[in-house]
Amino acid sequence: MKQDDVVVFKGTAKGLQLVLNDKIHYTLLLKRLRDKLKETAGFFRGAKVIVHPGNRELQPAHYLELSDILQKEYGLILLRWMAKGEQEAVKEQVDTVVPASPAEISRDREPLIVTRTLRSGQQITHDGSILLLGDVNHGASVMAGGDIIVLGVCRGAVHAGIHGNAKAWVAAHRLQPTQLRIANVIACAPDGAKPPVCPEIARMRAGEVVIEPANLR
Amino acid sequence: MSEVIVVTSGKGGVGKTTTTANIGTGLALADKKVVLVDADIGLRNLDVVMGLENRIVYDLIDVTEGNCRLKQALIRDKRYDKLFLLPAAQTRDKNAVSPEQMRQLCEELQQDFDFVIIDCPAGIEQGFKNAIAGADRAIIVTTPEVSAVRDADRIIGLLEAAEMHNPKLVVNRIRPQMVKKGDMMDIDDMIDILAIDLLGVVPEDEHIVVSTNRGEPAICNEQSRASQAYRNIVRRILGENVPLMSLELEVGLVDRLKKFFGL
Ligand SMILES: Nc1ncnc2c1ncn2[C@@H]1O[C@H](COP(=O)(O)OP(=O)(O)OP(=O)(O)O)[C@@H](O)[C@H]1O
Ligand SMILES: [Mg+2]
Numbered sequence: 001m002k003q004d005d006v007v008v009f010k011g012t013a014k015g016l017q018l019v020l021n022d023k024i025h026y027t028l029l030l031k032r033l034r035d036k037l038k039e040t041a042g043f044f045r046g047a048k049v050i051v052h053p054g055n056r057e058l059q060p061a062h063y064l065e066l067s068d069i070l071q072k073e074y075g076l077i078l079l080r081w082m083a084k085g086e087q088e089a090v091k092e093q094v095d096t097v098v099p100a101s102p103a104e105i106s107r108d109r110e111p112l113i114v115t116r117t118l119r120s121g122q123q124i125t126h127d128g129s130i131l132l133l134g135d136v137n138h139g140a141s142v143m144a145g146g147d148i149i150v151l152g153v154c155r156g157a158v159h160a161g162i163h164g165n166a167k168a169w170v171a172a173h174r175l176q177p178t179q180l181r182i183a184n185v186i187a188c189a190p191d192g193a194k195p196p197v198c199p200e201i202a203r204m205r206a207g208e209v210v211i212e213p214a215n216l217r
Numbered sequence: 218m219s220e221v222i223v224v225t226s227g228k229g230g231v232g233k234t235t236t237t238a239n240i241g242t243g244l245a246l247a248d249k250k251v252v253l254v255d256a257d258i259g260l261r262n263l264d265v266v267m268g269l270e271n272r273i274v275y276d277l278i279d280v281t282e283g284n285c286r287l288k289q290a291l292i293r294d295k296r297y298d299k300l301f302l303l304p305a306a307q308t309r310d311k312n313a314v315s316p317e318q319m320r321q322l323c324e325e326l327q328q329d330f331d332f333v334i335i336d337c338p339a340g341i342e343q344g345f346k347n348a349i350a351g352a353d354r355a356i357i358v359t360t361p362e363v364s365a366v367r368d369a370d371r372i373i374g375l376l377e378a379a380e381m382h383n384p385k386l387v388v389n390r391i392r393p394q395m396v397k398k399g400d401m402m403d404i405d406d407m408i409d410i411l412a413i414d415l416l417g418v419v420p421e422d423e424h425i426v427v428s429t430n431r432g433e434p435a436i437c438n439e440q441s442r443a444s445q446a447y448r449n450i451v452r453r454i455l456g457e458n459v460p461l462m463s464l465e466l467e468v469g470l471v472d473r474l475k476k477f478f479g480l
Contacts, residue, residue, distance in 0.1 A: 038378075038379075039378065040378060042374070042377035042378040042379075042380065043378060117412060118374075119370045119371060119373055119374030119377075120367055120368075120370040120371035120374060121371045121374055121375070122374050135410075135412070137370050137410060138367055138370070138410075139367055139370065139371060153409075155410075
């Protein structure tokens, strides 16, 4: 089994979800969880998470131990444990990697608010919209089912409407991404482009990505 | 109060070893007891830059593997009584030591020294993880090049993930003339992207090359511009509030202040 499959973070309509593999030995699971969090700890610090333990029978002590690792050691906020009945429903949703048709994406999904700068090599994916208070540096990427707002300088790669919603948009205080995607349309920064001087918004118009000043009109 | 500082960069060849040697020597000049740890296992350089190559008997791996005691592997500097070097092993690789062993080693060194300065290898793999394992603080070295700054940004993200916050930036090899002409990134641009505190700016300086080859850190030579820059950096590490020197002001920081005060 690939190490990556054991502990998986997923951004879903219901928020950040942590899926724990229920086949491997419990002590190994703990190790993999710590490894994963160590790699990404700063990233998920402060994030609210729903934990999905699969079909594993967890003892009360296990619940405590897992919650201590998440909350005390790595500063996540554990919202709740997922119940058995719920698992199926959400599982389906998590597995829908195939882009849903735009109509299926409701615009009122909980937005994700991120209050940090994304540095090179860091990535955020979320089914709803993303509001990021900070910069998106070169080599970082932000992917949202909905819209993306960056209250800072957006230099990395951004993809709004990852499930195919062509009405999704990207706005930034300074919008200068290396690459910008809306639904399936890719726009690259033109070589030698001048840095923007005002907040801008990128939208799809007649099948093309158009960037214009973000007026509050 | 003892501190463990790792000098790191991501990109290779930007001046980590040079910075380690000069900061370490400067701290010893300020009467601190200092040990420099070469964590670049398999590609050791620090011993050469310090001119101590021929005195190596034991190395870091000998210590972690228990072939000798820590004290036996420490080499005292030729010039300064309070300065020591723990050399890297040249015949081994980065996997010969673990982060846990490095943590223990740093803890042990902290008992005896005011400053433990770790020279980190380039890259983000095992060698990097080892080098940062026992450190409390980090100094990020970059040159005014886009690729070096991008790598520095990646490193800062990885340090954050390892719960090491507020690293300080040293910009090395800056050429004021080029910055003025707009041919080189200025400090402002770099700080805008990296959003961390500036510890100092070191100019491009031939003395560095000469002193590296001689095995005598440039900070010893008061004639050199780089020496002055390193002296300032050392004073800032020691908590002094040293204003930026004229060179540092030439390269784009004036603009920054202007923006700040809305002039
Ligand atoms: N300010 C400077 N002016 C001129 N030359 C410099 C300066 N700083 C470093 N150099 C030269 O650049 C080269 C690389 O420096 P150094 O070995 O310190 O980099 P490093 O980051 O430790 O490299 P590595 O990643 O290989 O460990 C050396 O030859 C050094 O003499
Ligand atoms: Mg080096």
